[in-house]
Amino acid sequence: MKVLIIGSEGMLGHDLVDILSEENEISTTTIDTLDITDIEKTIETVKNINPDVVVHAAAFTDVDGSESKADLAYQVNVLGSRNVAVACRETDSALVYICTDYVFDGTKGTPYQEYDQTNPLSVYGKTKHLGEVYVRDLLSKFYIVRTSWLYGYHGPNFITTMLKLAETHDTISVVSDQIGSPTYTVDLAKAIAKLIKKPAYGIYHVTNSDHCSWYEYAQLIFEIAGKDIDLKPVTTEEFGSPAPRPKYSVLDNYNWKMEGFPKIRSYKDALKEYMQLL
Ligand SMILES: NC(=O)c1ccc[n+]([C@@H]2O[C@H](COP(=O)([O-])OP(=O)(O)OC[C@H]3O[C@@H](n4cnc5c(N)ncnc54)[C@H](OP(=O)(O)O)[C@@H]3O)[C@@H](O)[C@H]2O)c1
Numbered sequence: 001m002k003v004l005i006i007g008s009e010g011m012l013g014h015d016l017v018d019i020l021s022e023e024n025e026i027s028t029t030t031i032d033t034l035d036i037t038d039i040e041k042t043i044e045t046v047k048n049i050n051p052d053v054v055v056h057a058a059a060f061t062d063v064d065g066s067e068s069k070a071d072l073a074y075q076v077n078v079l080g081s082r083n084v085a086v087a088c089r090e091t092d093s094a095l096v097y098i099c100t101d102y103v104f105d106g107t108k109g110t111p112y113q114e115y116d117q118t119n120p121l122s123v124y125g126k127t128k129h130l131g132e133v134y135v136r137d138l139l140s141k142f143y144i145v146r147t148s149w150l151y152g153y154h155g156p157n158f159i160t161t162m163l164k165l166a167e168t169h170d171t172i173s174v175v176s177d178q179i180g181s182p183t184y185t186v187d188l189a190k191a192i193a194k195l196i197k198k199p200a201y202g203i204y205h206v207t208n209s210d211h212c213s214w215y216e217y218a219q220l221i222f223e224i225a226g227k228d229i230d231l232k233p234v235t236t237e238e239f240g241s242p243a244p245r246p247k248y249s250v251l252d253n254y255n256w257k258m259e260g261f262p263k264i265r266s267y268k269d270a271l272k273e274y275m276q277l278l
Pocket of ligand 1: 030058059
């Protein structure tokens with residue numbers, strides 16, 4: 001298949017290029033070759049490539065920064081995603097839109113399924129959700145892939161932040177009252193490679209299995225790294241980030257399972273593999 005990856009220089013984008021190129025003919029765009037906020041350029045680019053599938057992994061991903069740069073987050077995540085959807089409509093391409101667990105408010109208390117009520121708390125979550133709405137309104141051939149707590153080799157992430165902090169701090173405070181599923185970009189890219197082979201369009205939750213708090217996640221990181229760090233559990237309120245985040249945003253990969261795809265491995269196994277290769 002001919003696959004266009006938009007946002008190919010992002011953390012997920014890099015792994016998408018590596019993994020999807022194994023079985024597909026790949027084209028890529030980066031922010032330098034295509035700014036998705038430019039609707040004409042977006043349509044022209046997608047038309048020239050005429051792909052079977054577009055994987056849209058570009059976004060304004062600074063969750064805290066989105067609170068003070070709401071217009072920019074809206075332009076990229078909402079209007080940019082609309083532009084990509086309009087372009088896919090012109091070429092009849094299927095679209096993979098990458099979305100987030102932050103579309104939920106975290107009050108459910110059990111894992112969220114695909115058609116549970118969304119209620120984003122942050123500007124970032126709201127803009128990512130409105131991107132979904134455009135995709136659903138404009139297209140019939142789409143896969144909305146909601147994922148969470150991403151990490152990979154090609155971008156800064158929670159693990160690299162923890163390891164860096166440990167170089168200069170003996171004690172690190174980590175939030176213990178937000179629960180989610182850390183997800184490895186390699187495993188997500190492999191899942192997307194499987195998904196696009198089937199015209200089983202719709203919304204999918206795709207994360208590594210099992211869940212933890214950021215505090216438990218940090219504990220495991222330092223255990224694997226063999227580093228003795230004094231970790232201090234703190235509440236969200238004590239930590240005090242600009243953007244509100246859901247307390248519990250575990251995603252049940254329900255449609256993924258129902259479609260017959262294999263269970264995605266535990267975040268613990270994925271984390272060990274990632275850290276061995278660091
Ligand atoms: N990271 C997470 O924990 C997480 C969790 C759930 C869902 N997601 C979603 O997963 C997807 C990939 O995330 P990621 O972590 O790989 O993000 P990332 O590393 O920040 O990559 C996003 C890419 O989009 C590019 N971009 C920004 N504005 C653009 C524009 N106007 N036109 C074209 N490209 C633009 C960025 O370029 P610059 O770097 O030059 O700005 C960057 O290369 C996103 O949709 C994100 O919302 C991420």
